Amino acid sequence: MMQPLSRKKRLGYLALCFVLFLIIAPVAILYAKGYRLTETFQITRTGGLYISVGYSGAQIYINGSLSKETGVFQKGALIQNLKPGSYKIRVEKNDLNPWEKELPVFKETVTEARVLMLPLESEMVEILDSSDVAGLFGNKTYASSTGPKIINKLMAQKENGEVTVRWQGESDSQPSYFCQEEKCQDEISIKTSENINTFFFLPGRDDLIIFQSNNGIYVAEIDNRSQQNIQPVLEHPDLALRVSDNTILIKEKGKFYSVAL
Numbered sequence: 001m002m003q004p005l006s007r008k009k010r011l012g013y014l015a016l017c018f019v020l021f022l023i024i025a026p027v028a029i030l031y032a033k034g035y036r037l038t039e040t041f042q043i044t045r046t047g048g049l050y051i052s053v054g055y056s057g058a059q060i061y062i063n064g065s066l067s068k069e070t071g072v073f074q075k076g077a078l079i080q081n082l083k084p085g086s087y088k089i090r091v092e093k094n095d096l097n098p099w100e101k102e103l104p105v106f107k108e109t110v111t112e113a114r115v116l117m118l119p120l121e122s123e124m125v126e127i128l129d130s131s132d133v134a135g136l137f138g139n140k141t142y143a144s145s146t147g148p149k150i151i152n153k154l155m156a157q158k159e160n161g162e163v164t165v166r167w168q169g170e171s172d173s174q175p176s177y178f179c180q181e182e183k184c185q186d187e188i189s190i191k192t193s194e195n196i197n198t199f200f201f202l203p204g205r206d207d208l209i210i211f212q213s214n215n216g217i218y219v220a221e222i223d224n225r226s227q228q229n230i231q232p233v234l235e236h237p238d239l240a241l242r243v244s245d246n247t248i249l250i251k252e253k254g255k256f257y258s259v260a261l
Contacts, residue, residue, distance in 0.1 A: 161195030177223035
């Protein structure tokens with residue numbers, strides 16, 4: 001039968017636990033705040049990246065090295081313990097256009113980004129009973145394809161062949177791509193090499209614009225941190241674009257199609 005510890009030993013163990021708590025607790029708090037010990041035994045504060053992909057099986061590269069692969073249930077990736085600085089991000093997945101962006105990482109901050117990855121070949125379905133759809137492309141409704149669009153306190157407006165997106169909500173709730181650390185901008189313009197004719201917010205996304213120019217139909221991200229990714233839906237002249245009831249509609253050579261992205 002084991003003998004109970006003496007009062008002196010109990011007090012000794014209690015004091016040891018208290019000392020260990022005083023040592024470990026600050027370390028745990030500093031670690032949670034992003035502090036790390038470098039190879040030269042210097043303390044530095046780190047940050048992170050959260051890349052929202054939306055697809056499983058996508059590979060995320062950081063500065064050219066594979067960092068994460070999205071899963072069935074986790075279709076985004078959190079990359080932690082990054083030193084403050086700029087990082088080149090590339091996301092790839094079979095049958096989708098790759099996405100690239102250079103993003104800043106700040107100390108004690110997680111930088112967020114949502115990728116734009118369209119199919120290499122868009123799925124187009126011809127609309128055989130097109131009487132209702134044809135009316136959307138008539139002159140009487142043309143203004144709806146060029147006038148201002150508002151979604152989730154974002155207003156997109158065509159100005160001099162470009163689309164400018166403005167935040168109309170409270171400054172402390174702006175989308176992350178409007179801000180870098182504590183500096184935020186009021187508006188972002190979609191930069192293209194040619195004039196935008198018609199445009200809409202992409203159904204299901206408030207950070208992407210789908211637009212039609214003389215050479216085709218494209219989707220552009222509003223996020224202008226480094227380059228803006230612009231990917232093609234259909235590259236062909238003489239196309240017309242409409243979005244109705246969250247459905248993308250395209251007119252080509254007198255025929256009408258719905259497009260799934």
